[in-house]
Amino acid sequence: MDRFRTMESFVRVVRAGSFTIAAGQLGLSRALVSRHVSELERRLGVRLLNRSTRSVSLTEEGAAYLEFCEKVFLDIENSERAILRTRLEPAGTLKLLAPKSFGAMHLSDAVIAFAKAQPRLKVSLMLENTPYRGSYDFAERDLDLVLGFSTVRGSSVQEQEVATVEWVVCAAPDYLTRAGRPQTPAELGGHACLVHVDVAPNDSIWRFEGPQGLVTVKVRGAFFSNAAITLRKAAVAGLGVTMVPRYVVADELASGELVAVLPRYRAGSRPLLAVYPQAPVTPPKVQTFIDFLKDWMAAQDFARPPRMTAAG
Amino acid sequence: MDRFRTMESFVRVVRAGSFTIAAGQLGLSRALVSRHVSELERRLGVRLLNRSTRSVSLTEEGAAYLEFCEKVFLDIENSERAILRTRLEPAGTLKLLAPKSFGAMHLSDAVIAFAKAQPRLKVSLMLENTPYRGSYDFAERDLDLVLGFSTVRGSSVQEQEVATVEWVVCAAPDYLTRAGRPQTPAELGGHACLVHVDVAPNDSIWRFEGPQGLVTVKVRGAFFSNAAITLRKAAVAGLGVTMVPRYVVADELASGELVAVLPRYRAGSRPLLAVYPQAPVTPPKVQTFIDFLKDWMAAQDFARPPRMTAAG
DNA sequence: GCGATTGTTGATAATGCCGCAACAATGGTT
DNA sequence: AACCATTGTTGCGGCATTATCAACAATCGC
Structure with a gap:
């Protein structure tokens, strides 16, 4: 039997001073309230209430148990309220x-x-x-x-796309002076490309969205890495043209260490994902x-x- | 659903770190334990556990709720133990x-x-x-x-007989000198009797247990009261012979203000009752x-x- | 990759609860 | 002193929630 409900019934009977009134307040039958209190007394092995047909009063143990019940209810109130609040506003x-x-x-x-x-x-x-x-x-x-x-x-798990992170094709001014500045994606085929790969070195397809729509070019890799920072260093060193997330080279582009090429083409991009438990x-x-x-x-x-x- | 049991399941899962183990310890099916936790999460509107197939861990809200659960269980433990103790030894x-x-x-x-x-x-x-x-x-x-x-x-209510309170027939020495000292119950018929009555004055039957068995005598009342102390005073004043609880006249018998008569007969007695709630x-x-x-x-x-x- | 284990979810069976109504008890009232 | 209204308790039937079994989806180790 649900102890919370029996405790609730008991407290209500004490407050109301009557099984009948308590039952009415709880929306239950007198029979059930009576059973609840009896169950509680059976569990504890102690009589909690002195009953007569005219009045109901607490025994000494009943008074102690009442105090306990109210304490528990107060705790529940507080604790659940605290948890419910975290459901509505950020916390923790x-x-x-x-x-x-x-x-x-x-x-x-x-x-x-x-x-x-x-x-x-x-x-x-x-x-x-x-x-x-x-x-x-x-x-x-x-x-x-x-x-x-x-x-x-x-x-x-659930995931949301937070943003689309732009990639950028860039190279060191030094390199561009030597190898020429590509004007179309297709021209990249003749350049030394520093390729970002996920796992292992392989030829790579670079995608661009340009004035004439989607353009792809198969680049010839001269240097491979799965770490964009390494590619950046390689590019700064003048090894070739690389395509990396723009955020990786933001500082270098600002300082002029690297120069963006193909400005009219939007380089490949990848979605930034936020993943969290379902x-x-x-x-x-x-x-x-x-x-x-x-x-x-x-x-x-x-x-x-x-x-x-x-x-x- | 019984919230105590759901809380119990939740705590057990956290301690065991597994629904399966917790179910085993609780003697329940995995399905039920899973439902218990789900029910708890539904009530609170918050995910309490991060589950994967390999491990189970608390969320921040789960940690707070676990603390609460353990607090409640500890309170219950203490409170019920305190009450159970009163079931075994006198308290309060x-x-x-x-x-x-x-x-x-x-x-x-x-x-x-x-x-x-x-x-x-x-x-x-x-x-x-x-x-x-x-x-x-x-x-x-x-x-x-x-x-x-x-x-x-x-x-x-329940009642127990604690003792049988002896009554005694006695009178003042002064009276006995004047009216004579009765030797048998029957002789009381000729005496002025001070009669203890429960409600209203009426003739009274006095019962004795003597050498020949039960003897009854209808006494002639000279004075009636429902208060034994009044009868004692009347007896001390020499108004006649009275039959009252012995404890009422214990001091007077000791001091000689009153003298017991018919010592070979055991006067009526009444049980002392202890009455307490059923x-x-x-x-x-x-x-x-x-x-x-x-x-x-x-x-x-x-x-x-x-x-x-x-x-x- | 496969396989074993874990947590979850449907459907069925059963336990237990709940309310109605009759009952016993008791205190007020005439 | 006897009736009556009210209270708390208890037996029984209906029913809802619960618990289990089985199947499923998922995931990590081998």
Whole structure:
């Protein structure tokens, strides 16, 4: 028998001073209220109420138990209210995981701004090179949200596109002076290209969206890496033309160490994904951060708003 | 759904780190444990656990709720243990009600001795002339035990005979000198008798247990009262022969103000009753006092052990 | 990759709860 | 003193929720 309900009935009987009135207030039959109190007394092995046909009063043990019941109800009230509040507004700690390079270069600024905007929310930003392995990260590493560019196998997680991160084709002025400045994607075929690959070296297709629509070119790789920073160094050293996320070379483009080419063509882009555990309701701290990050990314020059996503 | 059980399941899952193990420990099916946690999450509107097929971990809200659950369980543990203890040993306050004359004269000594023997038990002894009206006394006046000589109508109370209180026939020496000293009950017919009545004056039958067995005599009342103390005063004043509880005239018999007559006959006696609310188990503080009082009464010269009673 | 294990979800069977109504008790009233 | 109204309790039937089994989706180790 549900002990919370029996306790509720007991408290109500004491307050009302009558089984009948208590039953009316609880919307139950007298019979059930009587059974509830009896059950409680049976469990405790002690008579809680002295009953007569005219009045009901507490025994000494009943008074002690009443106090206990009210304490429990108060605790429940407080605790559940506290938890319910987290359902409506961000609370607690937001634990993030992101790729090291992207996180270090720009995401950290966004996170810091977010932490400033939400002073009551604690934020943890972990940066790793291989941020996301599987959905068990959330359970084992106690994470709320993983940011990254790779989509996931499993489906017990939800993902939202936060922004479309622009890529840019660029090279060192020195190199361009030597090898010439390509004017169309097709001309890249004759250049030394520094290729970003996910896993292993292979020939790569570079995609462009230009005035005449989508253009693809098969580039000849001169240097391969899965680390954009390495490609940047190689480009700065004059090894060739590279296509990397714009955020990776933002500083170099500003300082002139690198120069963007093919400005009329939009280079390939990849969606920045926010991945979080599947749940009936997304915790507000997570959704709030995603919304914040979307806005923040929209203000950056290396990103565009995400394409239409499934999740609103 | 029983919230205690869902909380129990939740706590067990967290401790075990697995639904399967928790279900095994609880003796339930995995399915049910899963439903319990789901129900809890539905009620709170928050995800409490991050689950993957390999591990289960708490969310931030889950950690808070776990703490709450453990607090509640600890409270229950303590509170129920405290109450269970009162089921085994006397505790709290024993609230007594007794007839004024009997209580003032002798019962108070017994109660004081009891309070001394049970230093952890508080005792309240209320003395009234009409001690017991009905079972509702227990509810309305918050009593544990009523002592008295009158049996009760209702049956929602239990009663035990504590002792058989001896009555004694006595008179003032002065009176006996004047009117003669009766040698047999029959001779009382010619005496002025001071008759104890319950309600209204009426002729009275006095019963004796003598060498030849039960003897009854219809006495001629010269003075009636329902208060034994009044009869005592009348007897001391020499108005006649009275039959009252021996405890009422114990001092006068000792001092010689009154003299017992018919010493070879045992005068009528009345059982001293202990009345207390009907309950599956008699509270130990009540039973302990009754037992104590039985022993104490057995040592008094005005009482005999009770006749065999229904209640052991 | 396959396979074993884990958590979740449908459908069925059963336990237990709930309300109605009769009952016992009791206190007020005439 | 006897009736009556009201209260708390209890037996029984209907029914809802619960618990289990089985199948499923998912995921990590080998």
